[in-house]
Amino acid sequence: MQATNRRSTLPDSTAAVHEHEGLQNPALLHHFATEEQQRDSSNFGMWIFLATEVMFFGGLFCAYLIYRRMYFGDFGAASKSINAALGATNTAVLICSSLTVVLAIWAAQTARRGLMIGMLILTMLFGLTFLGIKGIEYKDKFDEHHVPGPSFSFEHVPIPGDPDQYANPQHAQIFFALYFIMTGLHALHMVIGLGIFTWLLIKAWRGLFTPHYNTPLEIGGLYWHFVDIVWIYLFPLLYLINRHP
């Protein structure tokens, strides 16, 4: 009873507006004053999350750089055993997927629903292609016994630029450990990205994104671009460090 009394004397203006009058976007949550504030907060929150992600991968990059310096030749030899053509293809696939994400957001902002849905589907297809190619690479490494563990073998592989010397298998194993952890975590991020984009696709299909409201697309896109950028750094560090003749 006291609850209703209080309600009648102190109507909660924001709640009342979006529940009854429908003047504002139904996606405006109760604790924000304006849509702009809500959009800014969501965007800013994603940027901060990406800062966290940078530090998360940063620890691995740091470990990579230290061991690359310690075991320069061994890392070169190990890197040479990875299929750079597949890596380059994957790089191209991811760059294309970033373009389709941007196009999807642009389509939402300009009310082209069909284009938006098409671009979202295309993005996910690119993502799946990337993971497929990655799977082929992992399969190759598995067949070559380059997966760290009891059956790891990297015998008699010459160090690039110093053909008389063989790479130390233990040091090469550290390269492959970092290779699998870094690309594995990246692939995990891709899988999560695909999950996010499935959710975005459902929302887009239901027509929830308008030129007026498309924040989830924007922040989903930010995440996708970030995962691409991580790959842009991984590709040269893991595949290209020793490609000169």
Next chain:
Amino acid sequence: MATVTVPEVERENYLNKHYGIGSWLLTTDHKRIALLYLISITFFFFIGGFFALLIRLELLTPAGDLVLADTYNKLFTMHGQVMVFFFLIPSIPAVLGNFLVPMMIGAKDLAFPRINLLSWYLYIIAGGMMMYCMLTGGVDTGWTFYTPFSTVFSNTKVIEAGLAIFVSGFSSILTGLNFVVTIHRMRAPGMTWSRLPLFIWAHYATSIIQILGTPVIAITLVLVVAERALHLGVFDPKLGGDPLLFQHLFWFYSHPAVYIMILPSMGVVTEIIACFSRKRIFGYMFVALSSIAIAVFGFLVWAHHMFVAGISVYAALIFSLLSYAVAVPSAVKVFNWTATLYKGSIHYDAPMLYAFGFLGLFTMGGLTGLFLAALGIDVHVTDTYFVIAHFHYIMVGGALMGYLGGLHFWWPKISGKLYPEGWARLAALIVFVGFNLTFFPQFILGYVGMPRRYYQYPPEFQVLNVLSTAGATVLGIGYLLPMIYFLWSMRYGKPAPDNPWKAAGLEWQTQSPPTTFNFEKEPVVTWEAYNYDEIDAGHKQEVHVAG
């Protein structure tokens, strides 16, 4: 009217608006989530305290007669892990910060209420994993997980503990993310950066560390778990790995983590000192920016934990110098607090007693930190009880005193009830005496050479160890008391007025306990923080209303 004899009907507030377990477990109200955290971290505080009790009992006598050596290793490991990751790191931010950050800036909630709830669930999942780890045998690596012991030699539940702390890290990251976005985007009209309470500045600095530091220990623990499970060689010198790399990565988070514990406590103490000396904070901007400076410097000092681990002399020199640099913003705070007290009309209520305790104990902890930052002395006292005493002065004497002081200060707002002041002053005194009795002897023990992490010691150390154990008992009583009378006050305490301390700050301008959306209408701020001179001169603080 016939109803005139009926006691006043309790006003609607966040506690009585909804009832039932579901209304708590699915709440997105930052105040309810704060209470969920309060209950869960108190649970872990007593688990960690139980381990501490067993450690102190074992050390009562020189012989290892209570527990086995292996059990002792597990006790101090799990004491550290539970207290650091499941109590101290979430303590002030997740309880008081969660409750107060939106209220102090005049917002209805944090920017992401559902993420806030998610972070509590992550904490609970992590806590469950940690409990599983402890109940199925525990872990004995020391809370630091040093490799290669943790990855190759230890036969305990390292993977389970590592994963538990990995998950709890994400809870901490999400809390920090929520605070930063909230402080940037949710401030009420007129609440400019220079009008923010210093509690908010402290939490802003804390959040920066949570966001940028925590992911590094997360990836480090991933590497430890992978290394232990698959023997990759990343941290194993036998396979070409570098165990020092582990220590660098670990301390890159775990040193700033100390500032995750102490900075919010500094924020609490600033609020209390201003209120109970009825003065503006001396040098507002210096105190605000010193929080940021501590957060930034805090990232550049990690290798002072590794002076004897084989880092280069030049690196050690630079890290020693940078560690000294942290003392500057810390001293700025201490001097500004004392300058605020100067000629203030000081009230000795329980929160203020805790703040005084903080001032003294943090200063001692900080000054002994300078001993440890000095290369020569550090080599002498590394891994002795001197280090133990030093960081307990910071973490328990500093962070925990601030937490308890804050809990008393805001208890009327949180619960709507007054706690018994006499008992609270007594408890504050007991905590202070018990704390010093526990840890001061450890400075001496360490200086004369008693190493940490052993369950036996030469008989000449016994007197000081008995003193320490006696102190720990007193301290334990000091911690039980507040829990008892806080619970008592929830049922029997006198109803609290909206602003029992006549304090500044938006959280006091609304009812106790607040309604779900904190304020009846969005407040408009036209005054500086800590305008105690105006409040005491009788200028009523008009809360203007937007729109």
